[in-house]
Amino acid sequence: xxxxxxxxxxxxxxxxxxxxxxxxxxxxxxxxxxxxxxxxxxxxxxxxxxxxxxxxxxxxxxxxxxxxxxxxxxxxxxxxxxxxxxxxxxxxxxxxxxxxxxxxxxxxxxxxxxxxxxxxxxxxxxxxxxxxxxxxxxxxxxxxxxxxxxxxxxxxxxxxxxxxxxxxxxxxxxxxxxxxxxxxxxxxxxxxxxxxxxxxxxxxxxxxxxxxxxxxxxxxxxxxxxxxxxxxxxxxxxxxxxxxxxxxxxxxxxxxxxxxxxxxxxxxxxxxxxxxxxxxxxxxxxxxxxxxxxxxxxxxxxxxxxxxxxxxxxxxxxxxxxxxxxxxxxxxxxxxxxxxxxxxxxxxxxxxxxxxxxxxxxxxxxxxxxxxxxxxxxxxxxxxxxxxxxxxxxxxxxxx
Amino acid sequence: xxxxxxxxxxxxxxxxxxxxxxxxxxxxxxxxxxxxxxxxxxxxxxxxxxxxxxxxxxxxxxxxxxxxxxxxxxxxxxxxxxxxxxxxxxxxxxxxxxxxxxxxxxxxxxxxxxxxxxxxxxxxxxxxxxxxxxxxxxxxxxxxxxxxxxxxxxxxxxxxxxxxxxxxxxxxxxxxxxxxxxxxxxxxxxxxxxxxxxxxxxxxxxxxxxxxxxxxxxxxxxxxxxxxxxxxxxxxxxxxxxxxxxxxxxxxxxxxxxxxxxxxxxxxxxxxxxxxxxxxxxxxxxxxxxxxxxxxxxxxxxxxx
Ligand SMILES: Cc1ncc(C[n+]2csc(CCOP(=O)(O)OP(=O)(O)O)c2C)c(N)n1
Ligand code: SF4
Ligand SMILES: [Mg+2]
Numbered sequence: 001x002x003x004x005x006x007x008x009x010x011x012x013x014x015x016x017x018x019x020x021x022x023x024x025x026x027x028x029x030x031x032x033x034x035x036x037x038x039x040x041x042x043x044x045x046x047x048x049x050x051x052x053x054x055x056x057x058x059x060x061x062x063x064x065x066x067x068x069x070x071x072x073x074x075x076x077x078x079x080x081x082x083x084x085x086x087x088x089x090x091x092x093x094x095x096x097x098x099x100x101x102x103x104x105x106x107x108x109x110x111x112x113x114x115x116x117x118x119x120x121x122x123x124x125x126x127x128x129x130x131x132x133x134x135x136x137x138x139x140x141x142x143x144x145x146x147x148x149x150x151x152x153x154x155x156x157x158x159x160x161x162x163x164x165x166x167x168x169x170x171x172x173x174x175x176x177x178x179x180x181x182x183x184x185x186x187x188x189x190x191x192x193x194x195x196x197x198x199x200x201x202x203x204x205x206x207x208x209x210x211x212x213x214x215x216x217x218x219x220x221x222x223x224x225x226x227x228x229x230x231x232x233x234x235x236x237x238x239x240x241x242x243x244x245x246x247x248x249x250x251x252x253x254x255x256x257x258x259x260x261x262x263x264x265x266x267x268x269x270x271x272x273x274x275x276x277x278x279x280x281x282x283x284x285x286x287x288x289x290x291x292x293x294x295x296x297x298x299x300x301x302x303x304x305x306x307x308x309x310x311x312x313x314x315x316x317x318x319x320x321x322x323x324x325x326x327x328x329x330x331x332x333x334x335x336x337x338x339x340x341x342x343x344x345x346x347x348x349x350x351x352x353x354x355x356x357x358x359x360x361x362x363x364x365x366x367x368x369x370x371x372x373x374x375x376x377x378x379x380x381x382x383x384x385x386x387x388x389x390x391x392x393x394x395x396x397x398x399x400x
Numbered sequence: 401x402x403x404x405x406x407x408x409x410x411x412x413x414x415x416x417x418x419x420x421x422x423x424x425x426x427x428x429x430x431x432x433x434x435x436x437x438x439x440x441x442x443x444x445x446x447x448x449x450x451x452x453x454x455x456x457x458x459x460x461x462x463x464x465x466x467x468x469x470x471x472x473x474x475x476x477x478x479x480x481x482x483x484x485x486x487x488x489x490x491x492x493x494x495x496x497x498x499x500x501x502x503x504x505x506x507x508x509x510x511x512x513x514x515x516x517x518x519x520x521x522x523x524x525x526x527x528x529x530x531x532x533x534x535x536x537x538x539x540x541x542x543x544x545x546x547x548x549x550x551x552x553x554x555x556x557x558x559x560x561x562x563x564x565x566x567x568x569x570x571x572x573x574x575x576x577x578x579x580x581x582x583x584x585x586x587x588x589x590x591x592x593x594x595x596x597x598x599x600x601x602x603x604x605x606x607x608x609x610x611x612x613x614x615x616x617x618x619x620x621x622x623x624x625x626x627x628x629x630x631x632x633x634x635x636x637x638x639x640x641x642x643x644x645x646x647x648x649x650x651x652x653x654x655x656x657x658x659x660x661x662x663x664x665x666x667x668x669x670x671x672x673x674x675x676x677x678x679x680x681x682x683x684x685x686x687x688x689x690x691x692x693x694x695x696x697x698x699x700x701x702x703x704x705x
Contacts, residue, residue, distance in 0.1 A: 021490035022483065050486040055517030059479030062472060062514065066483020069470050070445065072490045074483070088473050196468040196484070197496060198442045205471040206460040213461060221461035 001177045007168035010138040010175055011077065011103050011161075012037035014145035016047045017183040018101075021072040021190070024052040024063035028082040029115045030165035031105040035077055057082040061089035061102075068098040069204055073149065073190040075100070079165060080107035080121045087125065090158075094129025094231060096205050097156040099190065101148045102130075103141075104162040105169045106277070106328075108363040116364020117165040119276060123305070123329035123337050129231055131159040131238055132306040134277045136262070138168060139175040140303070143255055146178075149187055150245045155234050156193065164278040164328075166364070182252045235307045242304065260309045262301040263316060265291065269298030270321040271380060272353075273372070276302050276338060279326055279361075286372040297376060302338070310345035317342070318349040324379045326372065326396075328361040335391050343390055354379075356388045360396035371396045404595075406588050412438045421464035423456045426620030428584030428610030428627055429530045430456065433501075435587040436528070437467060439594035444497040447481040449474045449511065451503035452537045452612075453530070475510045477502045478518035481525045497598055498525035505535040508544035508567045519574040519603045526597050526604045529567065532612035540615045549681050550673045552615075559676040568607040572641050577602030579641040583609040585628035586651055589638060593649075609636045617672025626670055634661040634689045637696075648700065656697060664689060 003013075011034045015023070023042065025035035041047035050072075054060045057078050064074035078086065083104055093100060104122045108114035122132060133148060135141040141163050148159040163169065194202045212223035222230070239260060246259035264284050266272060273283050280301025290297045300316060302309075317323060327336035334340060339357040346352050356379040360367045375394060388394070416437040423430035429452060440446075446469045448454055454471060458464045472480040481500040488496055502511060507529040515527060534552050535541040541554045544565040551559045572579045577600045582590040590608060597604035609630060611623040618626060630636040631651050638649035648656065655661060664686050668674040677685075 022486045024479075024483065024486075050490050052482055052486055053521070054479060054482070055513060055520075058473075058475055059482075059514045059517060062476035062479030063483035063486060065472065065476070066447065066470065066480040066485075067487040067490075068483075070484045070487035072487035074487075089476065092473055196445045196470060197493075198444070198468070201442075201466060201468040203457065203460075203463045203465065203469040203471070206458065206463065206469075207454055207471075208460040213459075215461040223460075 002174055003177055004172055004174045006033065006170055006172055007138045007141050007163055008034035008105070008170070009037055010142040011145060011163075012041065013177055014142040015075050016041050017178065017180060018146055018149045018187055019073065019184070019189070020049055020075040022050045022052065022063065022067035022074045023076065024054050024060040024067070024074070025076050026054055026057045026060050026078070026082060028057070028079045030107060030169045031077045031079045031082070031103070033169070034103060034105065057085040058089055061086045061093065064100050065089065065093055065096065065098060068100050068192065069096070069194070070196050071190070071192045075102070077103035077105065079105045080109050083121045083125060084109060087128070090125055090128040090130060092205075093158045095227070097231070098158055099152040099156055099192070100158040101145055101152055102158065102160050103145065104160050105165045106162055107165045114363035117167060118328040118362045118364070119162070119164070120329040120362070122160060122162045126306055126337060129157070129235070130306065131157055131235065132304070133159060133161050134303050134305060135161060135163040135168065136278050136280045136301050136303070138173040139255065141168065142175055142177065143249065143253065146183055146187060147242070147245050147249050147259070151238060151242050153190055154241060154245070155238060157231070157235055157238065162277065167278045176255070178253045186249060186252050238307050239304070239309045239312065260304045260312050261316060262303065264299040264301070266298030266300060266316065268296055270296040271324065271376065272298045272300050272317060272320050273324045273326060273376060274300045274302065274338065274342065275326040276305060279328070282369060283326070283372055286369045286376070289369070289373060290376060295380065305338070308341050308345065313342060313345050314349060317353060318346055319351045320353040322354040322356060322379055324356045324358065324376050326358050326360060326375070328359070330359050330393065335393055340390060354384070356394065357392065358394040358396050365397050367397055404592065406591050408588065411435070411588070411591070414438070416442065416466045418464045418466070421456050421458065423452070424612075424614055424620070426611070426613040426623035427452070428612060428623060429453060429532065431584045431587055431624070432530060432582070432590050432608055432610060435591050436594055437465070439591040440467070440497060440499055440598070442467065443495055444468070444499055445470060445484050447472055447477055447484060447498065447500040449477045449502050449506040450537065451506055452532070453501060453503065455537065474506055476514055477506060477511050478515040478523070478527060481527070482518050482521065482523045485523055485525050500525060500527045502527070502529055503536070504529060504531040504533060504545040504567070505543040508565050512570070515571070516574065519571065519576045519605070522576070522602045524601055524603070526594065526606065528606045528608060530608045530610045532610045532615055533564070534615050536612055536615045549677045551676055552673070559674075568605070571605045575644060576605055578604040580605075581607045581609070581636070581638050583627050583631050583636060583638060584611055585624050585631060586638065589649055589651065593640065615673070618670055622670060626667065629667045632662060633664050633667055634693050635664055635667060648696070655693065656700060661689070661693065
């Protein structure tokens with residue numbers, strides 16, 4: 001079925017299709033229309049779920065932690081300060097290896113208060129142990145949430161599905177909604193690997209000593225460090241597993257095929273513009289224009305930031321002349337996180353592209369295709385070897 | 401309704417706590433945990449934040465309890481318990497009990513917001529706060545319930561200057577399904593209040609006074625008698641609140657008939673944490689107790705057993 005609606009409604013629709021059993025949420029702009037919609041679905045029994053209207057985001061994640069541990073498929077969504085208010089809980093969820101999906105409707109972080117879009121909120125949480133996926137349009141929001149549940153439940157790692165506030169959350173676009181029966185076939189009911197019932201009592205997340213210990217049967221019980229190592233190695237598998245899951249989804253929905261990176265005009269490209277989220281879409285038009293002028297440019301939209309798909313990026317990007325990395329988040333005192341990580345991934349490659357980093361759109365500062373175009377041209381015109389050092393940032397749209 | 405009274409002879413024999421755990425000798429929490437679990441039974445999920453209870457229940461991969469436990473972050477106990485309940489509802493499980501069990505710090509301070517939210521939503525679980533009147537697990541720092549004058553690791557000079565919070569009254573102001581106070585000196589009263597609470601739908605709150613020898617600076621062997629003294633001298637009151645009506649429980653109710661209560665000095669002087677109290681401070685504490693009991697006598701004369 002084709003519908004025309006907002007990105008937030010696309011997300012709510014996917015949560016309903018995924019047959020989520022427990023939703024807990026606290027209002028924050030621009031996430032609010034998504035969770036309001038879910039409360040309506042639950043109250044009108046369009047969706048058979050528990051909606052827990054908690055008193056904070058910390059508690060929203062606590063409800064999801066309790067629910068997922070006790071065997072229910074859980075969902076929450078937030079933005080900005082709400083995500084950061086959960087920070088402790090994010091680490092907890094990942095450490096506890098709880099399957100769960102959360103939408104992060106990207107918004108700037110205060111002070112000063114800004115309710116507008118950038119990606120500082122989710123990027124600042126890259127080390128909390130959650131998988132991070134970024135959708136670049138409404139269709140991707142819907143499809144990604146459904147696939148994210150499969151991924152999360154398969155490898156027991158929580159997944160953030162991030163999408164740009166307003167650019168995607170509040171704009172209207174047409175998208176296709178799969179049949180419930182198709183989603184049911186794709187996403188079986190959730191069962192947790194532990195039980196918290198009387199049948200096989202379990203004590204979850206107990207204090208764990210620095211060293212490993214043996215249990216009463218003399219078997220080695222992994223300690224904290226083994227659990228951390230496993231979070232890393234299991235998360236790294238998510239790149240391949242997500243591709244498999246996407247291929248299955250392609251079969252049922254007819255959409256997919258490039259779940260990790262989407263390359264546009266990249267085949268013969270000497271230069272590649274790289275971005276997360278909705279910027280990738282806008283860059284397509286910019287690339288079309290530059291191609292008409294004879295500049296061999298392509299666009300790589302990255303849909304997965306954690307785990308960082310370094311292998312795929314190396315395969316796509318080494319050998320290019322230059323990469324121009326556009327970001328709506330950065331690490332003050334260094335550069336955009338994506339830029340640093342790309343550089344790390346390409347370090348030691350035989351032919352490393354030059355790297356240029358532009359920061360834009362912070363706190364909702366507007367940017368246009370003209371800005372992308374002139375930044376790309378500026379980068380291309382720099383002499384070889386004049387590459388931006390890793391800490392060099394080009395600021396787009398700063399007032400003068 | 402008169403709830404059934406358990407006696408030591410008809411207490412369930414089955415132990416749900418393994419012998420030997422990490423609690424200190426004389427720990428009031430340890431007494432209530434063992435007896436409380438008998439009232440809760442096996443078909444239950446405990447939700448526990450960081451506290452002495454986390455340690456007492458055992459360090460991975462060893463546990464001292466036979467029930468399922470979900471350990472959660474410090475501020476999130478009541479919200480996590482709400483999530484467990486929501487999951488059980490979603491799975492049509494209406495038999496498994498959810499019991500949140502937290503310390504006074506985890507309840508009166510950092511966890512109060514989540515607890516307040518859960519009561520307002522009238523979540524269906526039992527919340528037990530064991531009140532040892534400080535953050536014991538982190539080395540005896542002041543909490544919201546630490547009494548005025550008590551020396552702790554961060555009120556080491558002159559003792560705590562502020563009054564303690566009356567958490568149970570804060571909770572009662574939300575009008576939950578059931579509120580009760582208990583003491584480690586009266587474990588059977590605790591047992592029966594749990595049993596009663598678990599028969600009621602909605603949010604139930606039990607506040608339990610639990611002596612802590614290292615934190616209160618007293619000998620292990622006097623812990624129970626000190627806790628009992630707090631009840632018999634009227635400082636700590638055992639009661640239940642149902643439908644907004646407060647009734648004193650037997651150990652406190654019988655004080656109504658007494659012309660005068662034992663003085664509070666003996667209780668205070670038995671504990672090193674009160675060593676900074678002067679005679680004026682003690683007189684002020686005594687006068688608070690006296691006016692509290694004058695009010696009870698006025699309001700409840702004849703009502704109590
Ligand atoms: C967010 C957070 N802040 C601080 C702590 C450290 N902490 C762990 S237990 C505890 C004190 C617990 O006190 P209480 O709830 O009274 O339980 P008790 O230790 O007295 O049994 C503190 C402060 C923590 N675990 N999490
Ligand atoms: S410190 Fe106090 S509350 Fe904690 S285990 Fe020891 S006696 Fe019990
Ligand atoms: Mg305490």
